[in-house]
Amino acid sequence: MSEFITMDGHGLYVWLSYGIGVSIIVGNLVLPLFKRKELMKSLARRLRRENNTQ
Secondary structure (H helix, E strand, O other), X not given: OHHHHHHHHOHHHHHHHXXXXXXXXXXHHHHHHHHHHHHHXXXXXXXXXXXXXX
């Protein structure tokens, strides 16, 4: 098992690249959800403002 983790001395680079890759994928999935939530709040505020001025 330790040979699999160390990968003949290249384990640090391999696992680091896997970690960076996974974090980028997770970021690409999660960040749009936060942006959508922010956009919906902004649109709701704008709609309330427009309804109050009419």
